[in-house]
């Protein structure tokens with residue numbers, strides 16, 4: 001029987017999640033000057049098979065302390081997975097990203113391996129949802145964020161692989177993909193996970209990229225997986241906060257702080273009904289705005 005652990009997933013800024021091939025020395029050298037919220041050092045797709053074993057994970061030790069560090073390994077069943085996991089854990093990232101997760105047993109296998117190999121409890125797992133089976137099982141996979149020690153923290157959508165396996169391309173507007181993107185979003189939220197939208201391959205098409213960022217944000221996504229430095233600024237902007245919404249959130253927080261509202265579940269704020277669920281939303285938004293301000297203040 002699986003023990004259910006009420007795990008608290010700490011709030012993180014994940015507006016821009018830049019992927020860097022772990023064997024590209026020039027990109028690795030550049031990455032620590034970039035303003036991405038998180039960096040994925042990729043041992044999977046972007047690394048040629050002959051370089052997988054010698055990938056440059058030592059770059060992690062020199063990374064910006066306020067940037068979340070993630071290593072994407074090869075699938076555990078791929079023949080490279082165990083070797084990658086050993087190297088990844090030794091490098092001390094914040095999280096390990098598992099590609100092509102198809103069922104809860106894929107998460108269980110990684111959790112078991114981490115437990116048996118004394119990985120720190122703080123080490124999180126991220127999962128790519130990018131195959132038809134992964135999509136069909138996405139709610140059960142998300143549920144492992146509340147079980148299996150609560151290691152699972154975040155989903156990342158992979159539309160290149162999903163397009164390959166389903167024949168559904170990521171055309172502008174992603175009309176036929178939106179139902180699947182929303183299914184992944186719903187599963188993630190149902191288990192308290194963050195969820196990152198897929199990469200936009202045409203990195204020279206700034207307008208197309210921004211349109212897709214807006215769409216991802218409106219669908220409720222926390223951020224976007226990126227492939228090029230030019231995509232960081234727009235992603236930080238579009239997945240950031242709206243200043244008017246932040247001011248409104250602070251007004252809601254201040255209103256519920258008033259002594260006369262201490263016991264109230266619902267109040268009248270300038271002619272609008274505001275409930276404690278709105279206070280929860282307001283606190284979350286204000287916390288995100290504070291994180292962004294702190295990030296900007298860093299030299």
Ligand SMILES: CC(C)(COP(=O)(O)OP(=O)(O)OC[C@H]1O[C@@H](n2cnc3c(N)ncnc32)[C@H](O)[C@@H]1OP(=O)(O)O)[C@@H](O)C(=O)NCCC(=O)NCCSC(=O)C[C@H](O)C(=O)O
Nearest residue numbers: 019020021026027030031046158159160161199227228229
């Ligand atoms: C796509 C690229 C191969 C393009 O590289 P390049 O031709 O070098 O582009 P530029 O000349 O415009 O680069 C300008 C400078 O920026 C550096 N650079 C480029 N990309 C990165 C990066 N990702 N991180 C850090 N720095 C980067 C270049 O080195 C240039 O700097 P300098 O050398 O000093 O002049 C390349 O962008 C790239 O390889 N991107 C990442 C590809 C990748 O990670 N792919 C895997 C993720 S996608 C995925 O996972 C799909 C998913 O699984 C799915 O199924 O959908």
Ligand SMILES: [Mg+2]
Nearest residue numbers: 130158160161
């Ligand atoms: Mg993929």
